[in-house]
Amino acid sequence: MKAVPAPIRILLALLLPALLVPAFPELAYPVFVMKVLCYALFALAFNLLIGFTGLVSFGHAAFFGWAGYTTGILMIRLSAAGLPVELAIVAGVAVAVAIGWAIGSLAIRRTGIYFAMITLALSQVAYFLAVQIKWTGGEDGMQGIPRGRLLGFIDLGVDSHMYYFTLAVFVAGFLAVHRVVNSPFGQALKALRDNEPRATSLGYDTDRCKLYAFMLSAGLAGLAGSLKALVLQLSSLNDVMLSTSTEVLLMTLLGGLGTSWGPVVGAALVVSLQNHLAALGGVVTIIIGLTFIVCVSFFRRGLVGELQAALKRRTRIREQHEQHRPEILGSPGEQASSV
Amino acid sequence: MFDVSLQSLAAQLLVGLINGCFYAMLSMGLAIIFGLLNIINFAHGAQFMVAAFLAWMGFAQLPLLLGPAYQINFWVALILAPIIVGALGVLLEKTLLKRLYHLDHLYGLLLTFGVSLVLEGAFRHFYGISGVSYGPPELLQGGVDLGFMYLPLYRGFVVVASIVICLATWYLFEKTKLGALLRAGTENPKLLQAFGVNIPLMITLTYGFGVGLAALAGVMATPIMQVNPLMGANLLNIVFAVVVIGGLGSIMGAIVSGLALGILEGLTKLLYPEASTVVVFVIMAVVLLTRPAGLFGKEK
Numbered sequence: 001m002k003a004v005p006a007p008i009r010i011l012l013a014l015l016l017p018a019l020l021v022p023a024f025p026e027l028a029y030p031v032f033v034m035k036v037l038c039y040a041l042f043a044l045a046f047n048l049l050i051g052f053t054g055l056v057s058f059g060h061a062a063f064f065g066w067a068g069y070t071t072g073i074l075m076i077r078l079s080a081a082g083l084p085v086e087l088a089i090v091a092g093v094a095v096a097v098a099i100g101w102a103i104g105s106l107a108i109r110r111t112g113i114y115f116a117m118i119t120l121a122l123s124q125v126a127y128f129l130a131v132q133i134k135w136t137g138g139e140d141g142m143q144g145i146p147r148g149r150l151l152g153f154i155d156l157g158v159d160s161h162m163y164y165f166t167l168a169v170f171v172a173g174f175l176a177v178h179r180v181v182n183s184p185f186g187q188a189l190k191a192l193r194d195n196e197p198r199a200t201s202l203g204y205d206t207d208r209c210k211l212y213a214f215m216l217s218a219g220l221a222g223l224a225g226s227l228k229a230l231v232l233q234l235s236s237l238n239d240v241m242l243s244t245s246t247e248v249l250l251m252t253l254l255g256g257l258g259t260s261w262g263p264v265v266g267a268a269l270v271v272s273l274q275n276h277l278a279a280l281g282g283v284v285t286i287i288i289g290l291t292f293i294v295c296v297s298f299f300r301r302g303l304v305g306e307l308q309a310a311l312k313r314r315t316r317i318r319e320q321h322e323q324h325r326p327e328i329l330g331s332p333g334e335q336a337s338s339v
Numbered sequence: 340m341f342d343v344s345l346q347s348l349a350a351q352l353l354v355g356l357i358n359g360c361f362y363a364m365l366s367m368g369l370a371i372i373f374g375l376l377n378i379i380n381f382a383h384g385a386q387f388m389v390a391a392f393l394a395w396m397g398f399a400q401l402p403l404l405l406g407p408a409y410q411i412n413f414w415v416a417l418i419l420a421p422i423i424v425g426a427l428g429v430l431l432e433k434t435l436l437k438r439l440y441h442l443d444h445l446y447g448l449l450l451t452f453g454v455s456l457v458l459e460g461a462f463r464h465f466y467g468i469s470g471v472s473y474g475p476p477e478l479l480q481g482g483v484d485l486g487f488m489y490l491p492l493y494r495g496f497v498v499v500a501s502i503v504i505c506l507a508t509w510y511l512f513e514k515t516k517l518g519a520l521l522r523a524g525t526e527n528p529k530l531l532q533a534f535g536v537n538i539p540l541m542i543t544l545t546y547g548f549g550v551g552l553a554a555l556a557g558v559m560a561t562p563i564m565q566v567n568p569l570m571g572a573n574l575l576n577i578v579f580a581v582v583v584i585g586g587l588g589s590i591m592g593a594i595v596s597g598l599a600l601g602i603l604e605g606l607t608k609l610l611y612p613e614a615s616t617v618v619v620f621v622i623m624a625v626v627l628l629t630r631p632a633g634l635f636g637k638e639k
Contacts, residue, residue: 054443054445056445056448106624106627106628109627109628109631110583110627110631110632112444112445113373113378113379113444113448114583116379116448117379117579117580117582117583118583118623118627120576120579121576121577121579121580121583121620121623122620122624124576124620125617125620125621128616128617132613242572242576246452246456249449253449281463281464282459282460282461282462282463282464282465282568283460283464284460285456285457285459285460285463286456286457286460286461286464287460288453288456288460289453289454289455289456289457289458289459289460290453290457291453292449292450292452292453292456293435293450293453293454293457295449296439296446296449296450296453297435297438297439297450300442300446
C-alpha cells in the first residue's frame with residue numbers, strides 16, 4: 001500500500017477535534033470555526049493560483065462576493081418556493097466560474113505585474129456593478145439569507161448541522177485542491193510557473209492551462225463565497241471589495257505560498273485577528289500592512305513554509321550524521337561485521 | 340442625447356482634462372519607477388495621499404500647534420511635500436525594497452502594497468474617512484469668463500502646470516545626458532555599472548523622483564479633490580488601467596494615454612453618466628483583446 005502523503009495525514013489528524021467542535025461550543029464557537037473554514041477554502045483556492053501557477057490575482061473578491069450574492073438572492077427569493085440549497089450553491093459557483101472566465105481570458109493576455117493590475121481593475125468593475133445593481137442591496141447588502149434544508153430534510157438552520165455541512169465541503173475542497181496539485185495538470189502548472197518558455201517549448205498550451213487554473217480557482221473561491229453567505233446569512237459590499245482580495249492574499253502569504261496547509265493556517269490567524277480587533281478600524285489596516293511588509297522582507301516562505309524548511313534542514317543534518325558516523329568510527333565495525 | 344449645450348460640454352471636458360492630468364502624472368511616475376526598478380509601485384496612491392495630507396496639515400494644523408507664523412502656504416507645500424515624501428521613498432528603497440531586487444517582482448509589488456495599507460490605515464485612524472477640504476491659494480482664487488465657459492483660475496493652473504511638469508520630465512529622460520544614462524540603466528544595468536556608473540544610487544534616486552512626482556500631484560489635487568485617506572487608492576485603480584492601456588514602456592505613452600483617457604471619461608460623464616465609472620476599464624478590455632501589448636507597449 002502506498003504511504004499516505006503528509007497533508008492528508010494532517011487532515012485526518014485534525015478531523016477528530018474538528019468533528020467535536022459542536023459538542024464543546026465554549027471552547028471553539030462553531031460559527032467562528034465555520035467562518036474560518038470558509039475563508040480557508042477561499043485561501044486554498046487562491047493558493048492554487050498564486051502558489052502553484054505563479055499568477056497574482058488582486059481580484060478574487062469578485063468571485064467570492066458574487067457567488068455569495070447569487071446564492072443569497074436565490075435563497076431569499078426561492079427557498080420558500082422549494083429551491084434546494086445545493087442548487088443555490090451550484091449557481092453561485094457557476095457565476096464565479098463565468099466571471100473567472102471573463103476576467104481570466106483578458107488577464108492572461110499579459111504576464112507578471114500587468115496580470116495583477118488587470119485583475120485589480122476588472123474586479124473594480126465587478127464592485128461597481130454590485131453597487132449599481134438593485135437586487136444586491138447596494139450599500140446595505142443582503143441580510144437574513146435562509147440556509148434551507150440539505151437534501152430536503154436536514155435543516156441547516158441548526159448551527160451544528162450547518163457546521164458539519166461546512167466541514168464536509170471544506171474537506172472535499174481540500175482534497176480536490178490536493179488532487180489537482182498532484183495531477184499531471186498540476187505538474188504542468190508548476191512547470192509554467194517556474195519556466196514558462198520552457199513549458200511552451202515542451203508543447204504545453206500555457207495560455208489554456210492558465211485559464212483553466214484561473215477558472216478552477218474562481219470556482220472554488222465561489223464555493224467558499226456561497227458557503228460564507230449561508231453561514232453568516234449575509235452578503236455585503238465588503239465581500240466584493242479590494243479589502244477582501246487583500247485579506248485572502250495576506251492569508252496565503254502569511255501561511256506560506258505553495259504549501260498545502262499554509263492557506264488554512266493563514267485564514268485561521270487572519271480571521272481571529274479580525275474578530276479581536278474589529279472595533280479598532282484603521283489599526284487593523286495598519287497591522288495587515290505591517291504583516292505584509294514583515295512577511296515579504298523576512299519570511300517569504302510563510303509560517304508553514306518556514307516550518308517545513310526547518311524540518312527539512314533537521315532531517316538533512318541527521319542524515320549527514322548517519323552517513324558520517326560509520327566513516328569516523330568506521331574500521332573496527334567493518335572488521336567486526338566481516339568476520 | 341445630443342442636445343448638449345456647449346457650456347456643459349466645455350465644463351465636462353475641463354473636468355476630464357484635469358483628471359487626465361492626474362492620471363498622466365501618476366502613470367508617468369509608475370513608468371519611471373518600473374523602468375529602472377522593475378517593480379510596480381503599489382504605494383503610489385498612498386504617497387499621493389500623504390502629500391495631500393501634508394499640504395493640508397501644514398496649512399490648517401501647524402498654525403494651531405505652533406502659532407499662525409508657522410502656517411505653510413500652498414506654494415511652499417508644493418515644494419516641501421514632494422521633498423518629504425520623496426525622502427521617505429528613498430528611505431523605503433534603501434531599507435526594504437533594495438533587498439527584493441534579486442527576487443520575483445511579485446515581492447516588490449506585495450511590499451509596496453503593504454506600505455500603502457500602513458499609510459492608509461494610519462491616516463484613517465487619525466482623520467477618519469470623511470476627509471477634509473482645502474481652498475485654492477489666494478493668487479488663484481476666482482476665475483475668468485472665456486465667453487463659452489467660466490474657467491476657475493486654479494483649474495487652469497493645474498492643467499498648465501501638470502502639462503509643463505510632464506513635458507519637463509519627458510525632456511529630462513529623453514533629451515538630456517542624465518536621461519540617456521537612465522535609459523541605458525533600464526536597458527542593461529550591469530553593463531552600465533561596468534562603465535563606472537553608480538547604479539544603486541541611480542535606482543534609489545529614481546524611486547525618490549517617481550514618488551516625488553506622485554507627491555507633487557497630490558499637493559496639486561488638494562484644492563480640487565476631497566482630502567481623505569482613500570483618495571489615492573481610488574485614483575490608482577484607474578491609473579493601473581491607464582498603464583495597462585498605454586504600457587509602461589514610454590513616458591510619452593503614459594502622458595498621452597493619461598490625458599486621453601481623462602478626456603474620454605469626461606465625455607462619457609456627459610453622454611452616458613452611468614458608464615463613466617467603468618469606461619476606462621472597458622477601454623482596457625478592448626485594448627487587451629485587440630492589442631494585448633498595450634497601445635505604446637513594447638512588452639513581449
